[in-house]
Amino acid sequence: xxxxxxxxxxxxxxxxxxxxxxxxxxxxxxxxxxxxxxxxxxxxxxxxxxxxxxxxxxxxxxxxxxxxxxxxxxxxxxxxxxxxxxxxxxxxxxxxxxxxxxxxxxxxxxxxxxxxxxxxxxxxxxxxxxxxxxxxxxxxxxxxxxxxxxxxxxxxxxxxxxxxxxxxxxxxxxxxxxxxxxxxxxxxxxxxxxxxxxxxxxxxxxxxxxxxxxxxxxxxxxxxxxxxxxxxxxxxxxxxxxxxxxxxxxxxxxxxxxxxxxxxxxxxxxxxxxxxxxxxxxxxxxxxxxxxxxxxxxxxxxxxxxxxxxxxxxxxxxxxxxxxxxxxxxxxxxxxxxxxxxxxxx
Numbered sequence: 001x002x003x004x005x006x007x008x009x010x011x012x013x014x015x016x017x018x019x020x021x022x023x024x025x026x027x028x029x030x031x032x033x034x035x036x037x038x039x040x041x042x043x044x045x046x047x048x049x050x051x052x053x054x055x056x057x058x059x060x061x062x063x064x065x066x067x068x069x070x071x072x073x074x075x076x077x078x079x080x081x082x083x084x085x086x087x088x089x090x091x092x093x094x095x096x097x098x099x100x101x102x103x104x105x106x107x108x109x110x111x112x113x114x115x116x117x118x119x120x121x122x123x124x125x126x127x128x129x130x131x132x133x134x135x136x137x138x139x140x141x142x143x144x145x146x147x148x149x150x151x152x153x154x155x156x157x158x159x160x161x162x163x164x165x166x167x168x169x170x171x172x173x174x175x176x177x178x179x180x181x182x183x184x185x186x187x188x189x190x191x192x193x194x195x196x197x198x199x200x201x202x203x204x205x206x207x208x209x210x211x212x213x214x215x216x217x218x219x220x221x222x223x224x225x226x227x228x229x230x231x232x233x234x235x236x237x238x239x240x241x242x243x244x245x246x247x248x249x250x251x252x253x254x255x256x257x258x259x260x261x262x263x264x265x266x267x268x269x270x271x272x273x274x275x276x277x278x279x280x281x282x283x284x285x286x287x288x289x290x291x292x293x294x295x296x297x298x299x300x301x302x303x304x305x306x307x308x309x310x311x312x313x314x315x316x317x318x319x320x321x322x323x324x325x326x327x328x329x330x331x332x333x334x335x336x337x338x339x340x341x342x343x344x345x346x
Contacts, residue, residue, distance in 0.1 A: 059158030
């Protein structure tokens with residue numbers, strides 16, 4: 001390819017010299033402009049990302065006794081990690097024993113209260129009040145014990161850290177054998193479904209229409225725009241857009257992909273060779289167009305950012321479909337100058 005380009009340049013220079021000697025004008029190569037019918041096509045750099053991450057946290061103050069390796073995929077309620085719940089179980093048994101004692105105490109105080117109450121005037125009101133207070137105290141102690149047992153039972157169950165859905169273990173936040181306190185993070189999980197495609201959209205793209213007017217696709221599968229971030233990246237001057245997960249695409253979280261965006265505009269757009277573009281010092285762009293009389297004219301154009309691929313780009317301007325544009329030899333042209341076409345079939 002390198003030698004072909006060198007040969008082509010030599011041929012061009014030779015042709016220029018011949019035409020110059022014969023006084024037939026500057027020799028140029030041309031390619032035709034093609035009008036874009038369905039809108040400008042841009043390529044977006046995107047990443048397949050988790051819509052959310054989930055962090056499993058320790059439920060009790062205890063040693064971490066097991067944890068699945070990073071990369072393990074788990075189903076809902078599958079065990080991911082576990083803590084030593086010996087002390088929780090021990091305390092739970094003590095509370096259950098105390099609960100039985102409180103229930104016996106309540107039964108005794110109730111029977112004593114009823115017995116003394118049936119004695120009528122032989123029992124003072126203060127004595128009955130004391131017995132009734134003992135009944136209420138026993139009932140309160142039973143309620144407190146039942147509450148503590150419920151909490152300990154939950155802690156014992158939660159010491160088995162289970163996946164809330166279909167996830168993959170993304171990374172460990174605590175080490176096996178480490179003593180972790182309640183609420184301390186143990187592992188970070190990444191969901192295996194309901195993820196999304198996240199793209200960086202340059203702000204300049206908004207000049208070609210709103211994001212909602214654009215259509216997106218990956219491997220010819222349409223993607224739906226879910227939301228647009230209002231936060232602008234100061235370094236890249238871009239916003240993030242979020243698209244739905246492609247159907248049937250086995251993408252991995254973190255995988256980079258190229259998404260095609262088609263945005264419509266009221267301006268006519270044209271696909272031209274990137275070699276046809278010329279630039280002024282102020283950054284403005286233009287092309288040299290050749291009419292039927294082989295006369296060159298300068299035409300100002302505006303590039304549509306993000307549409308350059310396969311050595312072609314999309315522009316707007318006063319062009320027409322099939323217009324011949326100079327791709328080589330433009331540096332020797334001026335307005336109105338007559339040229340000779342090296343590739344004269346166009």
